[in-house]
Amino acid sequence: MRDVALLARYTQMSETELVTAIQQAKQSLGRSVTILGHHYQRDEVIQFADYRGDSLELLRRAAQIEEARYIVFCGVHFMAETAAILCKPEQVVIQPVIEAMCPMAHMANVADAERAWEELSALWPGKLVPITYQNSTAALKAFVGRRGGAVCTSANASKLFKWAFQKGDHILFTPDEHLGTNTALAMGIPSEEIGIWDPLHPPKPESLARCRIVVWKGFCYVHTAFTPEEVDEVRRKYPGALIIVHPECVREVVAKADLAASTSGIVQAVERAPKGAVIAIGTEWHLVHRLQQEHPDKTVIPLHHSVCVNMAMTRMPHLLYVLEGLVQGEVRNVVSVDPETAQWARLALERMLEAS
Ligand code: SF4
Numbered sequence: 001m002r003d004v005a006l007l008a009r010y011t012q013m014s015e016t017e018l019v020t021a022i023q024q025a026k027q028s029l030g031r032s033v034t035i036l037g038h039h040y041q042r043d044e045v046i047q048f049a050d051y052r053g054d055s056l057e058l059l060r061r062a063a064q065i066e067e068a069r070y071i072v073f074c075g076v077h078f079m080a081e082t083a084a085i086l087c088k089p090e091q092v093v094i095q096p097v098i099e100a101m102c103p104m105a106h107m108a109n110v111a112d113a114e115r116a117w118e119e120l121s122a123l124w125p126g127k128l129v130p131i132t133y134q135n136s137t138a139a140l141k142a143f144v145g146r147r148g149g150a151v152c153t154s155a156n157a158s159k160l161f162k163w164a165f166q167k168g169d170h171i172l173f174t175p176d177e178h179l180g181t182n183t184a185l186a187m188g189i190p191s192e193e194i195g196i197w198d199p200l201h202p203p204k205p206e207s208l209a210r211c212r213i214v215v216w217k218g219f220c221y222v223h224t225a226f227t228p229e230e231v232d233e234v235r236r237k238y239p240g241a242l243i244i245v246h247p248e249c250v251r252e253v254v255a256k257a258d259l260a261a262s263t264s265g266i267v268q269a270v271e272r273a274p275k276g277a278v279i280a281i282g283t284e285w286h287l288v289h290r291l292q293q294e295h296p297d298k299t300v301i302p303l304h305h306s307v308c309v310n311m312a313m314t315r316m317p318h319l320l321y322v323l324e325g326l327v328q329g330e331v332r333n334v335v336s337v338d339p340e341t342a343q344w345a346r347l348a349l350e351r352m353l354e355a356s
Helices: 004-011 015-032 054-066 077-086 103-107 108-122 140-144 157-167 177-186 230-236 251-256 263-272 285-294 316-327 339-353
Strands: 033-037 049-053 070-074 090-092 128-133 151-152 169-174 194-197 212-217 242-245 276-284 300-301
Touching: 004 015, 004 054, 004 316, 015 033, 015 316, 033 054, 033 077, 033 276, 033 316, 054 070, 054 077, 054 285, 054 339, 070 316, 077 090, 077 140, 077 339, 090 242, 090 276, 108 128, 108 169, 108 212, 128 157, 140 151, 140 339, 151 157, 157 169, 157 177, 157 242, 157 316, 157 339, 177 251, 230 242, 242 251, 242 263, 251 300, 263 276, 263 285, 276 285, 285 300
Parallel strands: 033 049, 033 070, 070 090, 128 151, 128 169, 169 212, 194 212, 242 276, 276 300
Antiparallel strands: none
16 A cells, blocks of 8 residues: 555554445446455455456456456456456456465475476486466466466366376476375375475485476465364364365375365365265365355364455555555556566466366
């Protein structure tokens, strides 16, 4: 929030005043604006979303928006960047808090990826295919697009790994060690064939000679906070509970859970569960809390209270700040990607959309 005078005004507004002002701004802007909200956003923000979803659902949605000139993306920066890459040229993507970033997305930069790529390509006679998680910068997506690779999300990672193995012999997966490892293990790839590339202390390439997949040593602090002991504790307290965790959790947690599922997979599993079911979930707390509210006939509990503070940065005043700007003819907090980066990143995203 760069406009200090406005910030002062918004922080003095009551919750009711903020809700009314946002509703009025939305009404006045009509179909010229579409608000997208990620599942991990606060309730105070998600209540205004025209569409809510996980990364894959929202990027598909961003590519399909026809009427709106402005797409307000309530999420973290890589998501808004992806919307800017996939939307129509005349559309503008706005992020209410432009500083809201995903730390994991910044654990892999292009220079480090280039080094890993060169050393691993020289190591194996077979072809190396890069796959990057959607939770990565546009620059890294472009790096992958240029080298014949694709993006994946937690909802389609195994499909994209299979796609990569049809195209080549080895995968370099960035930036999440845990999603990469859990996906490879679920596909039956043994541990000895899964290597780790630590960009701060790059391994000797020869040590990875047997690997079919090399995963980047990045992580999500929200999901790696869950422990196997917490899973054991829930089993003790709630025998018969269904335990679902996100595949960004460490493999020991995934191994003890009943199901590892993407964000949309978790939502669907709760919807499908019978009345009276007890479901313990290892993912971001705002989503778990919302599922509790929306399914009062089931007991939905978090493995523990793990919050993404980066997602939680967006509050009603920030949303009002960008919407009021539009009402007044001022476009605030625009997210854009340079054309060359966008072109290659789009290719990597399109490969994912075709393969999934
Ligand atoms: S939950 Fe984890 S992966 Fe998602 S935005 Fe937050 S830090 Fe990044």
